Every structure is written in C-alpha cells, then in structure tokens.
Amino acid sequence: MICVTILYFAHLRDLRGCSEEQITLSEVCTIGALFRQLFLVEPTGIRLAIDAEYVDTETVISDGDEIAFLPPMGGG
C-alpha cells in the first residue's frame, strides 16, 4: 500500500473541494496517472511536484510522498 499526501492550490483546490488530502493507492503509479485518476483529464498546463521539487509526469510516486499539483503561477 502506498500512502501519499496531495496538496491542491488555486483553481484545483476549488475543483477538488479541499486543500489537502491523504490517499492510499493499492499499486504503484506515476504522478501523471494519479492526476488523471483524480481529475479525469491530462495535466496540461499543470506542473507537478513531489516533496517540494518539480518532477515530470512519468515520475513514479512512493509511499510517504507529498504531492502537489501546481496550476499556472500568478506571482509577481
């Protein structure tokens, strides 16, 4: 079993209805696949991070990861 924490920001938080959740996966998957599973679309324009570092869609997630889905930035 793989337990991860997922963080949602900006419009993704609005879509998901929460800013953070813990989920348990029964099998190994990539962060891109996890996004598709949760939002039913490709993560186009969304940047992905594990433990506060950018990763690509094919990065495999591990037990204990802090995953973040990052919509287009608006800082400055």
Place this chain on the structure above:
Amino acid sequence: MIALAHSNDEISIEALEEAVQHPDCGADLIFVGRVRGVYKGQSVQYLEYEAYEKMAIACMRKIAIEAKEQFHARVAMVHRIGRVYPNQISVVIAVSTPHRAASYDASRFVLEALKRDVPVWKLEVTDEGRFWKQNHKPSESQ
C-alpha cells in the same frame, strides 16, 4: 533576505537594499511590484495571493543562487501573501552587482524566473467577480 510576507507584515524596501549591499558592488537596483487598481477596464478590489510556502521559499533561494552564478548578483526578495489592495506592494526584488549593466539584467532575470517558477497564485477580485489570474510569458506581457 528571501521571504514571504503575510498581509499585515511590513515590507521594508530599505532593509532589502541593505541586505544586498557589499563593498564590491556599485550598482543596486530595486524592483517594486504594486497591485494595479484597474485591469482591462475592470476595477480591482483586491488580490488574494497564496503560495505553496516551503516550495516557494526553496524556489526563490534557487533563483537567487542562479542570479549569483550568472550575473555575480547579490539578491534579496520578498513576496506578499494574502490580501493586497491596489497600490500596495506585492513583491520587492533587490539586486546588487559590481556594475550597472548586470544589475538590470539580474533584476529582470529574477522577476521573470519568480513569475514562471515560484508557486504563488493570485485571485483577482473585481466588481465583475473573482478570477484566478495566471502570468503571461514575458513576450506576452504589457
């Protein structure tokens, strides 16, 4: 100095400049970003900034290191988080380099990298509603 300032925290432009000053550096440049009161004809009530804070700080530190490597620049920056009203400061970037040309280049490099890579978002609240605003590429910005 690399920091996020929450709504009621003071941002001292002087403190940022002091943080980058060095006897080897003769060119300090301060960029101050403020909230516009009007955007595309709509009156802006306020912006609400949020961040993935620990990653934002890590990204800002990384940008400062890159600016040091590329431009020999000493960099300090503070970004506001929370509610910010028109004419209030949203971001301050201070750079200091030995000579002026590198100072202009470094300031722009830091701002564009911040807008592209630092996980900060802004909700714009206008008379027409609430909108998540995303940054444009430099070539698209006005």
